[in-house]
Amino acid sequence: MPDKLPTLQSIRKSQLLLPVTALIIMLLINVLITPSFFRISIQNGVLYGYTIDIINRSCELVIMAVGMTLVVAASRGTDISVGAVAAVAAAVCIRLLGSSYDSYAIAPVLAILICFAVSILCGAFNGFLVANLNIQPMVATLILFTAGRGIAQLISAREINGVMVPGQILYVRMESFKSIGGFLPGIVIPTPVFIAAIFVLATILILRRTALGLYIQTVGINPKAGRLVGINSTLIIFFTYVFCGFSSGVAGLIASSRIYSSDANNIGLNMELDAILAVALGGNSLGGGKFSIAGSVIGAITIQALTTSLYAMGVSADQLPVYKAIVVILIVTMQSEEFKRWRSAYRLRRQNRKGAEK
Amino acid sequence: MKNRQLFRNKLDGTNFLLFVTVALFVVMYILGLIIYNDQGFGKTQTFLNMLIDNAGLIIAASGMTVILITGGIDISIGSVIGLVCMMLAYFMQHLQMNAWMAIALVLLFGIVFGAVQGFLISYLKLQPFIITLAGMFFCRGLTAMISANQIAITDNKTFLNIANKDIYLFFGATVNKHGVKMYPFVHPGVIVALITMLTIWYICKYTKFGRNLFAVGGNETSALLMGINVRKTKFTAYVLNGFLAALAGFAFCLNTTSGFVEQARGFEMEAIASSVIGGTLLTGGVGTVIGSFFGVLIKATIETFIRCNGTLSSWWNKIVLSALLCFFIVLQSIFAIIKNNRKK
Numbered sequence: 001m002p003d004k005l006p007t008l009q010s011i012r013k014s015q016l017l018l019p020v021t022a023l024i025i026m027l028l029i030n031v032l033i034t035p036s037f038f039r040i041s042i043q044n045g046v047l048y049g050y051t052i053d054i055i056n057r058s059c060e061l062v063i064m065a066v067g068m069t070l071v072v073a074a075s076r077g078t079d080i081s082v083g084a085v086a087a088v089a090a091a092v093c094i095r096l097l098g099s100s101y102d103s104y105a106i107a108p109v110l111a112i113l114i115c116f117a118v119s120i121l122c123g124a125f126n127g128f129l130v131a132n133l134n135i136q137p138m139v140a141t142l143i144l145f146t147a148g149r150g151i152a153q154l155i156s157a158r159e160i161n162g163v164m165v166p167g168q169i170l171y172v173r174m175e176s177f178k179s180i181g182g183f184l185p186g187i188v189i190p191t192p193v194f195i196a197a198i199f200v201l202a203t204i205l206i207l208r209r210t211a212l213g214l215y216i217q218t219v220g221i222n223p224k225a226g227r228l229v230g231i232n233s234t235l236i237i238f239f240t241y242v243f244c245g246f247s248s249g250v251a252g253l254i255a256s257s258r259i260y261s262s263d264a265n266n267i268g269l270n271m272e273l274d275a276i277l278a279v280a281l282g283g284n285s286l287g288g289g290k291f292s293i294a295g296s297v298i299g300a301i302t303i304q305a306l307t308t309s310l311y312a313m314g315v316s317a318d319q320l321p322v323y324k325a326i327v328v329i330l331i332v333t334m335q336s337e338e339f340k341r342w343r344s345a346y347r348l349r350r351q352n353r354k355g356a357e358k
Numbered sequence: 359m360k361n362r363q364l365f366r367n368k369l370d371g372t373n374f375l376l377f378v379t380v381a382l383f384v385v386m387y388i389l390g391l392i393i394y395n396d397q398g399f400g401k402t403q404t405f406l407n408m409l410i411d412n413a414g415l416i417i418a419a420s421g422m423t424v425i426l427i428t429g430g431i432d433i434s435i436g437s438v439i440g441l442v443c444m445m446l447a448y449f450m451q452h453l454q455m456n457a458w459m460a461i462a463l464v465l466l467f468g469i470v471f472g473a474v475q476g477f478l479i480s481y482l483k484l485q486p487f488i489i490t491l492a493g494m495f496f497c498r499g500l501t502a503m504i505s506a507n508q509i510a511i512t513d514n515k516t517f518l519n520i521a522n523k524d525i526y527l528f529f530g531a532t533v534n535k536h537g538v539k540m541y542p543f544v545h546p547g548v549i550v551a552l553i554t555m556l557t558i559w560y561i562c563k564y565t566k567f568g569r570n571l572f573a574v575g576g577n578e579t580s581a582l583l584m585g586i587n588v589r590k591t592k593f594t595a596y597v598l599n600g601f602l603a604a605l606a607g608f609a610f611c612l613n614t615t616s617g618f619v620e621q622a623r624g625f626e627m628e629a630i631a632s633s634v635i636g637g638t639l640l641t642g643g644v645g646t647v648i649g650s651f652f653g654v655l656i657k658a659t660i661e662t663f664i665r666c667n668g669t670l671s672s673w674w675n676k677i678v679l680s681a682l683l684c685f686f687i688v689l690q691s692i693f694a695i696i697k698n699n700r701k702k
Contacts, residue, residue, distance in 0.1 A: 142630065323499075325493065
């Protein structure tokens with residue numbers, strides 16, 4: 001009931017408890033390490049500060065996590081090709097734009113649209129394998145996970161002495177391309193934040209205003225039952241993969257604009273683990289069913305905060321996955337039914353012992 | 359007539375996939391003989407080089423097959439192999455450790471790592487993909503923690519002797535242009551790999567544990583009702599796989615004699631592809647190590663093709679292999695759909 005005050009019980013049961021607590025802990029640790037953590041100032045006409053940096057850097061992850069949430073909810077599996085798809089999308093966009101100093105090779109809007117189309121195609125490929133051919137999601141997406149970076153390398157080709165050589169880093173030299181991952185002139189807030197906000201809001205609106213959100217949950221909880229009540233579960237699962245591909249494409253575009261180049265090896269690297277972690281941290285069960293976009297968004301920001309503070313502690317980028325892997329294992333273990341059963345059995349045994357002592 | 363019926367029965371479903379694999383290998387090899395004969399594709403040594411280059415993969419694919427038969431998956435092996443190479447290099451180069459001691463430690467690590475993953479997957483019933491994905495990132499990060507730079511093994515004589523020992527065969531000699539008879543050779547890694555593969559084949563086919571694996575993978579509930587300890591079987595499979603991954607890392611390190619952060623990236627995919635191409639079903643319950651061996655040979659043939667061609671970029675390796683994996687997965691799933699329809 002809406003007019004009832006949130007009691008302790010309902011807070012404890014809320015799905016957002018885990019991500020919000022994790023975020024608060026992360027922020028507290030950061031404040032202890034760097035006292036100036038929350039200070040925000042304006043330098044060179046743009047906002048500047050640790051928190052702004054974290055929010056800005058987390059945009060790609062937020063977008064990917066939204067796509068991943070739907071995939072997890074509908075298909076009970078994860079899409080591990082998101083990082084590779086982002087790399088492909090970035091490579092396509094940069095290759096199309098060309099590296100001339102004076103003008104773009106084709107209209108930027110067209111390049112961006114083609115880049116989205118390619119990422120949607122990648123998503124459709126995954127979706128077809130999973131939804132239509134009933135292949136386990138992670139095996140199906142493993143194909144693009146490995147092949148994707150190879151494809152991105154082949155796309156990132158440059159003519160050297162008359163021969164197209166793949167595996168190059170291509171640059172876009174036009175200033176206006178940098179504004180996607182940087183700042184629009186005269187606006188103090190970074191552009192990626194706008195993109196991410198619009199993306200998240202639009203997704204939530206679509207899911208809430210239409211029955212799509214409900215369909216996705218139904219399919220995730222029980223695909224057979226979903227089909228019996230007349231939901232085309234194949235189509236729903238297919239759609240979530242297409243959407244996830246699209247979100248990876250948007251993330252790849254932002255990431256490539258940040259470095260105004262296509263680095264097929266590093267764009268979206270290790271992002272699949274981050275995205276899965278964000279979904280799990282958002283209180284969503286990796287077994288599918290009920291989901292919360294807000295939880296995943298908070299989860300994604302938390303993970304970026306974790307990444308940034310680990311960097312601040314002097315941990316190198318190569319070593320980061322160790323800590324994240326441990327966090328993943330801890331969260332997944334805590335969520336598991338078996339673990340909950342063990343815990344309740346332990347509690348029961350302790351109560352019995354107390355009763356016996358009395 | 360009876361023979362044909364028997365043949366058809368034998369070719370039903372899973373055996374058919376194995377048949378396709380062997381046929382594909384034979385066709386590819388003959389194609390190679392025709393197209394690249396002038397580059398020495400037909401030499402015995404070219405074939406043996408495929409084995410030498412892929413000794414680690416043969417072991418890893420054997421382990422992967424065991425895991426896939428139980429219906430699980432392990433995508434951490436690439437990172438485990440990278441970490442094992444780095445550990446070997448660090449132990450021998452920086453700590454001046456005895457080669458045998460270092461190898462024993464590394465194998466022990468593999469068993470422990472496999473046991474942790476196996477515990478989480480079989481006793482806590484967590485999704486194998488999530489756990490091994492985390493394991494994959496964990497090992498990769500740990501490799502970077504040991505050393506961010508490449509460590510080459512240059513001082514340890516015992517290890518280098520093992521790595522470079524040429525074991526000559528007694529047949530298939532060719533005469534080179536100086537008129538000297540050259541016998542084809544293999545490296546110790548190949549011997550280790552082949553022995554391991556045959557052992558795993560024996561375990562799967564003729565032991566109680568092996569039959570339990572198939573029962574658990576086929577249908578977990580019926581296996582439980584039959585009185586098989588499902589959890590223990592799965593756990594043991596993951597421990598065995600951890601050991602094999604470490605052994606594969608050792609065989610891999612014999613080829614590279616160095617430790618490097620990016621080493622063996624994407625190796626899990628090659629192992630899974632080899633198993634799947636060899637007729638192992640991803641849904642569990644079906645598979646043979648021999649099939650996986652042919653899967654490895656197909657992968658090696660593709661590599662040799664690309665190498666002989668000379669103009670193709672090495673990125674094509676992964677793309678072609680992924681496409682092949684995709685093809686076989688789709689084939690499997692079509693088989694499954696046909697089977698379901700027939701049941702109805």
